[in-house]
Amino acid sequence: EAGVTQFPSHSVIEKGQTVTLRCDPISGHDNLYWYRRVMGKEIKFLLHFVKESKQDESGMPNNRFLAERTGGTYSTLKVQPAELEDSGVYFCASSQGTAGSEQYFGPGTRLTVT
């Protein structure tokens, strides 16, 4: 069974540019999550999709971040315009079912904003 995949693995962009990160969850997993780790900090929750609907977006830092999940399959996270403090590693995770399911993480996308 294929795991969670993320693309790209690395992205270097200039301040003010736009970047789109993609996540493909494990097949059949209705729940999809975005997290990020900025330098020196712990991994922080961004948002949670159930199928194509946003269940919880309480961790989204501001309106420069836009997440979508087309048809309840893959998800994209767009940062527009990017700022220096957006640099970090963005992780996607997916899980089956509802409460109690463990979340399986992808390898992450390392974003560097210069």
Add this chain to the structure above:
Amino acid sequence: EDQVTQSPEALRLQEGESSSLNCSYTVSGLRGLFWYRQDPGKGPEFLFTLYSAGEEKEKERLKATLTKKESFLHITAPKPEDSATYLCAVRLGAAGNKLTFGGGTRVLVKP
């Protein structure tokens, strides 16, 4: 504010030298405590889920335990391949499915 604290931040062990990692939490309504392993450049890899005080889970040289305020990850007779960052995360009853992570413990096992 709900917090998850892991200690120590870093741990250097000789191969075969058993030790324990701590994860303490100041949260209410715990609905699961999760241990992950993370290797450099990779995403967190799921290890265990614990739900109630007194529960224990084992996998190879790792054993996780849970009390009302903390969890321990015991590494018995570690090998160099156990070197990684070990992450603890909690899920709260009132917070949906999101995980709140601790800062992790970096473990280095020297041969």
